[in-house]
Amino acid sequence: MFRWPPIARPFPTLGGNGNQAPEGQPPDAPNLDDEFYPALFDVLKVRHILLWKIRPEGLPAEVVDMIVDVAEYWPSVEFAMEERRVIRKDVDEVLLCTTPLCYDEKTLDTPSPKLLPHRTAHPCRKIRFHVVSHDQGGYNELHRLGTNADAYNGSFTWFDAEVIHNAHATPQKEAIQEYLHPEVRHPQHFGPDNPLLLPRQNALQRNRTRVQRPQRHIVVWHYLDGIAADSLEAEQLERSQGRGRNTFAGEQVRELGPGDSIMVWARSRFPGWVNYVNALSVRVFWVV
Incomplete structure (x- = not known):
């Protein structure tokens, strides 16, 4: 299996992986509208x-x-959720799915989808997720807003990112459409042995626990990331940023090939817990 050498990349507290509320941001918080994307x-x-x-x-x-x-x-393509979503107890919902990597979106419904220029068999270089969301809120909110150490502890509303290989192929396209446009979304029963009962170590992002104010999370997956899941650094980042510790090694990016897509799920568990998703966008960068 193809692998890049693991090269550690720094994780700033307020840069690509910072967690800030939409209002009252610090002066050095990133302004996505000011960035230039070639x-x-x-x-x-x-x-x-x-x-x-x-x-x-x-x-x-x-x-x-x-x-x-x-x-x-690098060139990039951005995908955005169209409207606000509310994910209630024991519901999993797909929020968006990116276009197959390095494929011309205008040709995907034709017999021969067109590949865009790219370099190497694994051309993806970076994926940036921008999430504005919160849970139902609750007690001790001021304390949780000011303390990163336990801000995500016991959170039962979160997001996952799933890789769909060969998403340009007909069977995968049909399955994606069913996920994106379900006729009815019913709550499910998640038993104690179900791997989706609780946030896993590959969770894209958890909401801050019992905080009703919308929170902005910018999560960046980079091909140069190289922090092992079993390291102390990954454990500390998981606690302070609310990301699963398996998402700091960069393998998700390095192993993406042309035709692969990213599907983002929102999840909520247990009575009283609600995942309010105000906004979500995903920008995918590849090398030419």
Whole structure:
């Protein structure tokens, strides 16, 4: 199985993996609206300039690849949830599913979907999730807002991200449509042996426990991530950020291939618990 070497990447408290409320953000909190995201044409044009327009003979392709990757000058596509969702006790609901990686969305319903330019068999480089959500609230909310150490302890509303391989193929496309547009969403019974009863170590993001104010979570999966799930660092990040400890190693990104999609689930468990999802978006970056 293909694997990149595990290279640790720093996790800032307020950068790509920060957790902030939509209101009253600190001055250095990221403003997603101010970021520039190059289109595929922009990236191809820059590569052409570096390869052919720098005299006398242009830069070697290997050097151009390094420049593009260090600058993270990658094309990307963003997907957003259309409306607010409310996920109640013992309900699992799909919020969105990304377009198959490196496929032209306009051609997915044709007999021959078109592949977009990409480099390597595993071209994904970064996935950024932006979630604004909260649970039903409850006691001691001010304490929980101010204490990161136990802010996510005992949370029973959360999000998972599932990889759908070969999502451009007909059987997977039909299954995805059934998940995205169910006629009726009934509560299920989750027994003690059901792996989805509680948040797992691969949980995308938990809500802060019993906090009714909307909270913003920005979760970034990067191909250079390399924090082992059984490390003390992963344990500390899980407690302080509400992410599953298995999501810090970067394997989810490094193993994505063309045609793979990311499906985001919202979950809620036990009487009285509600997952209010105000907004959700996913931006997928790949290398050209």
